[in-house]
Amino acid sequence: MQSRGGGTRRVAILAFDGVTMIDVAGPADVFSHAARLGAAYEVTVVSPDGADVVTSTGLTLHVARAAAECGPVHTVLVPGAYGMVDRPFDAALVHAVGHLVQGAERVASVCTGSFLLAELGLLDGRRATTHWRQTDVFARRYRRVLVQPDAIYVRDGHILTSAGVSSGVDLSLAMVENDHGPTLAADVAEAMVVFMQRPGALSQFSAPSRRHVGRDDPLRPLLDAIAADPAGDYTVPSMAAVAAVSTRQLTRLFHDAVGTTPARYVETVRLENAQSLLQRGHTVGAAAAKSGFGSAETLRRVFTSRFGVSPSAYRDRPHPVPPSHAASPE
Structure with missing residues (x-):
């Protein structure tokens, strides 16, 4: 299938044990709906080792392959997990993020997934956000990041970061709009019964x-x-x-x-x-x-x-x- 705006865009979503389910499912649904409406997106869920993962809901999420086996991708999306910032990051998880972002045209995070991007130095000198409950920790831990504490999502160059939970849908709709225009993004939002496409600068404190x-x-x-x-x-x-x-x-x-x-x-x-x-x-x-x-x-x-x-x-x-x-x- 040819994209309305060019060739197929491969989207890799990184999953790991404890990942917040909606951080994965929300963006995946946006890109899948866009594909059904004529945009050429190919969504692949990967994990650090290629094994299936148990999400925050206790449900098992099927994974297609290991991050190292994913190959070149257009968009990388890194979700968050409850409590993940309260303990040291697993080295394999950080390594998986590092592998995926190499050569990617666009890198995005949902909720505390931004911590993983910051851990790799990808957000140094960039504007970024995360869930509002974690912005103080984010700013203290990564002092070179220009934290935007109340934004729904922030775009700085080819990197986008978003706030908690449902903001992953807003972020993904923004990417679809950037790729294919506002009409298709609005069609996706309507199909998903998401009534309002919230601009990124809209406060998390709605x-x-x-x-x-x-x-x-x-x-x-x-x-x-x-x-x-x-x-x-x-x-x-x-x-x-x-x-x-x-x-x-x-x-x-x-x-x-x-x-x-x-x-x-x-x-x-x-x-x-x-x-x-x-x-x-x-x-x-x-x-x-x-x-x-x-x-x-x-x-x-x-x-x-x-x-x-x-x-x-x-x-x-x-x-x-x-x-x-x-x-x-x-």
């Missing part, structure tokens, strides 16, 4: 993160209120009053529970709301007013700074749009 804050947490009523009415007046003192805590405690609670500042969280919720409105065809001015940015100029400035694209350009690109009553996917 509005749905409130789901991970307990109902009895003092932040929960505030996060629910912000999600319900992004255009509300959310100064730090007013938010502290809703949460019934001091402003200093509010800042600490946001850092501990959500991983960002109160102001950054509000901005992120507003940006997500603006994205949804733009996807449904609202003007930039209307999206700005409804999402709490006030003016079209303010939305343009913040939107372009975060996403690297203007609101109007984002609105005009193809998007699979969910029904108005659908919940935001995570």
Whole structure:
């Protein structure tokens, strides 16, 4: 099968014992759907020694071959695993990554897979991200990496790194879009019932993160209120009053529970709301007013700074749009 944008792209996904299942399955599904829609991708799952692996779910994942037997590939994808950064990396695993990336045109990681790239020095002097719970460890351990703590994914040259869990799907959709254009990427997202292709600069600390804050947490009523009415007046003192805590405690609670500042969280919720409105065809001015940015100029400035694209350009690109009553996917 000929690719819409050239020859077949071989994608090697490295699996190993304990690997997070969705870090492998999500990207594999994206490329497989793209292939069914006319893009020539060949996905191969490999392991350090060629043996099948037991994933984080306890399921056994069939592996095609050892990394050393994989041959030349276009794209290498390195997933993560729960707890993998808390112990020394297996030498065979690091060696497998090193072998795979030799000659690859594109290298990508999901979640803590970025630690393996950094271990080999591949991220020195580059911008990169990882799961938000591990960004502090990432920055301390690899001081030459320019850590982007809240990005969904980061592209720096031919290397892409992404945050945790579902961000592997966002990352893979971005690669498909880069290879074959936004229409095919949108078709893949629609087929997978992934309603929104999130730009890489979108914060990991999205509005749905409130789901991970307990109902009895003092932040929960505030996060629910912000999600319900992004255009509300959310100064730090007013938010502290809703949460019934001091402003200093509010800042600490946001850092501990959500991983960002109160102001950054509000901005992120507003940006997500603006994205949804733009996807449904609202003007930039209307999206700005409804999402709490006030003016079209303010939305343009913040939107372009975060996403690297203007609101109007984002609105005009193809998007699979969910029904108005659908919940935001995570």
